[in-house]
Amino acid sequence: xDSLNFSKKCVLWDLDDTLYSRRDAARRMFxxxxxxxxxxxxxxxxxxxxxxxxxxxxxRNSMTNQNAFEALLARYPSDKPYVREECLRYYYAHIRDxxxxxxxxxxxxxxxxxxxxxxxxxxxxxxxxxxxxxKKVAALGIGELFDAIIYSxxxxxxxxxxxxxxxxxxxxxxxxxECLFVGDDPDSDVTGALNAGMEVVWLDIWQxxxxxxxxxxxxxxxxxxEYFIR
Numbered sequence: 001x002d003s004l005n006f007s008k009k010c011v012l013w014d015l016d017d018t019l020y021s022r023r024d025a026a027r028r029m030f031x032x033x034x035x036x037x038x039x040x041x042x043x044x045x046x047x048x049x050x051x052x053x054x055x056x057x058x059x060r061n062s063m064t065n066q067n068a069f070e071a072l073l074a075r076y077p078s079d080k081p082y083v084r085e086e087c088l089r090y091y092y093a094h095i096r097d098x099x100x101x102x103x104x105x106x107x108x109x110x111x112x113x114x115x116x117x118x119x120x121x122x123x124x125x126x127x128x129x130x131x132x133x134x135k136k137v138a139a140l141g142i143g144e145l146f147d148a149i150i151y152s153x154x155x156x157x158x159x160x161x162x163x164x165x166x167x168x169x170x171x172x173x174x175x176x177x178e179c180l181f182v183g184d185d186p187d188s189d190v191t192g193a194l195n196a197g198m199e200v201v202w203l204d205i206w207q208x209x210x211x212x213x214x215x216x217x218x219x220x221x222x223x224x225x226e227y228f229i230r
Contacts, residue, residue, distance in 0.1 A: 010174040014183030015123040026063040028098040038078040096136040118172045120148040127153045160192025201227045
């Protein structure tokens with residue numbers, strides 16, 4: 001990839017479903033979760049079929065949606081009692097093992113870094129899952145590419161509160177107007193960054209929301225290349 005035609009001084013990145021795909025990671029992980037928590041002595045083909053069906057039931061921002069599990073169990077009754085807490089423990093203990101950085105995102109991040117663009121990750125996470133999120137970043141192996149990683153739980157401020165955007169820009173020594181925010185969530189990412197006066201690349205992988213259509217500060221894309229490689 002050649003150098004990017006990019007004029008901003010700073011890019012702030014969401015983590016989940018922006019720098020890696022939670023959907024892809026969850027699909028790779030679900031057969032193991034099902035084997036450990038729901039089914040005994042089932043074939044790999046059965047577990048993969050169940051995982052494929054589970055993916056059709058997932059909603060934006062939740063890979064562990066209760067309704068999705070209920071739909072799965074209605075179609076594929078479990079051999080063991082369904083204990084939601086057990087499934088959640090397995091998910092959070094293992095999802096990082098299946099998470100892989102987006103190749104295209106990493107190519108773009110590395111090019112921007114070479115071009116001297118400052119960058120940070122800004123990720124929402126609860127205090128209970130902070131350690132999980134940090135281990136996920138470590139497993140992804142991407143931390144050294146960024147000037148800062150902002151975990152909302154450590155600040156006690158969560159996107160879309162504009163203060164987390166203000167804090168990150170100030171930490172990197174740039175104005176909000178000099179920042180581009182890249183994220184997938186229309187509420188926490190797009191609305192929050194706009195309220196902070198930042199331009200936004202909205203990675204709209206779910207295609208379920210029609211807001212911001214006429215906002216000149218929002219670049220709605222299905223892939224990062226649509227904006228960065230033009």
